[in-house]
Amino acid sequence: MPPSTTPTARRRRLGAELRKLRERAGITATEAARLLGGNQARISNIEAGRYGVSAERVRTLSCHYHCPDEALVNALAAMTGDRKRGWWEEYREILSAELLDLAELEHHGTALRTAHVSGLPGLLQTTDHAREVFRQVVPALTPPEIEHHLSFRIKRQAVIFREDPAPYRAVVHEAALHMRFGGPAVARQQLDHLLAMSERDHVTIRVVPFRAGGYPGTGQPVHYVHGSVPQLDTVQLDQAHGMALLDAEAHLHKYRQVLDRMESLALDAAESRDLVDAIARGL
The missing domain is CATH 1.10.260.40 (lambda repressor-like DNA-binding domains)
Incomplete structure (x- = not known):
C-alpha cells in the first residue's frame, strides 16, 4: 500500500x-x-x-x-483503531490543514479548556456573531470563503452538543463581553447564548472581570485539548501569522499554567453568569 x-x-x-x-x-x-x-x-x-x-x-x-x-x-x-475519515475531510481542499487538524483533535479530545481575552471562543459563538468575526479577517475573505469558515466553525461545535460531550471549561475576559460584533442585537443574542450554554452540565464558563487587573501571557487565545493521557494533550494558539498546534512537553506545561492562572483570576460560574446577564441587559 x-x-x-x-x-x-x-x-x-x-x-x-x-x-x-x-x-x-x-x-x-x-x-x-x-x-x-x-x-x-x-x-x-x-x-x-x-x-x-x-x-x-x-x-x-x-x-x-x-x-x-x-x-x-x-x-x-x-489510536490505531479509528481509520474512518471525519466530517472535516470535506473541507480538505477549501480550508487550511491546521483547521482540519484542530477539528480532529477536538473530536477525539477527552476534555477541552480555553481562555480568551478580546474575543469569544469559537465553540461558543452564534452563527451571526461568527459571521461578523470572519468579515473582519485580514486579508479579507470572499463571501464564499466566509460561509465555508462559518459552516466549519458551526460543525466543530458538535463536540459540545453530542450525546457524549467532552467537559468544556472556558475562561473569557470581561473585555470580550463588551465587543459588539454585528451590533447590539447580535451581541445580545450572543450573550444570551453564553448564558444558555453555561447551564449545561459539562460546560463551565467563567469571566475574568476588569477589576482582576493583569493576566498572564499576551492575551492571545489559548485552546487546550486533552488527550486520553497527558502526553497526548495539544495546545492550539491563534497568532497573527496563523494557527499553531503545540505538543512539546514544555509547551503543554506552560499553557496549563496559563490556563490555571486565568481561572484563578476569574469569577466563579454563578458570578460569571450574573455579569454576563448584566452586560446583556445593558445593550
Whole structure:
C-alpha cells in the first residue's frame, strides 16, 4: 500500500510519539526496522504518519523501546483503531490543514479548556456573531470563503452538543463581553447564548472581570485539548501569522499554567453568569 499523502492529525501524532519513544531509548530507525523485520523507510513512514500501524506493532515497538508507561502504550494502541475519515475531510481542499487538524483533535479530545481575552471562543459563538468575526479577517475573505469558515466553525461545535460531550471549561475576559460584533442585537443574542450554554452540565464558563487587573501571557487565545493521557494533550494558539498546534512537553506545561492562572483570576460560574446577564441587559 502506498504511503498516505494526507495523513490525519491523529496518525501523525501517533507516529511522532513512537519516534519520541525510540529516540529516548537510543535506538536508530534502522535498528527499529530490524526489530520489526522491515526496512528503515517503513519506520520513517510510520513515524511521519504516512503509513498506518497496528495496535500489535505499537505494543511491540513500545516493548523494544523499553517504555514503562502502560497507560501511554494503551493510549497509543487505541489510536490505531479509528481509520474512518471525519466530517472535516470535506473541507480538505477549501480550508487550511491546521483547521482540519484542530477539528480532529477536538473530536477525539477527552476534555477541552480555553481562555480568551478580546474575543469569544469559537465553540461558543452564534452563527451571526461568527459571521461578523470572519468579515473582519485580514486579508479579507470572499463571501464564499466566509460561509465555508462559518459552516466549519458551526460543525466543530458538535463536540459540545453530542450525546457524549467532552467537559468544556472556558475562561473569557470581561473585555470580550463588551465587543459588539454585528451590533447590539447580535451581541445580545450572543450573550444570551453564553448564558444558555453555561447551564449545561459539562460546560463551565467563567469571566475574568476588569477589576482582576493583569493576566498572564499576551492575551492571545489559548485552546487546550486533552488527550486520553497527558502526553497526548495539544495546545492550539491563534497568532497573527496563523494557527499553531503545540505538543512539546514544555509547551503543554506552560499553557496549563496559563490556563490555571486565568481561572484563578476569574469569577466563579454563578458570578460569571450574573455579569454576563448584566452586560446583556445593558445593550
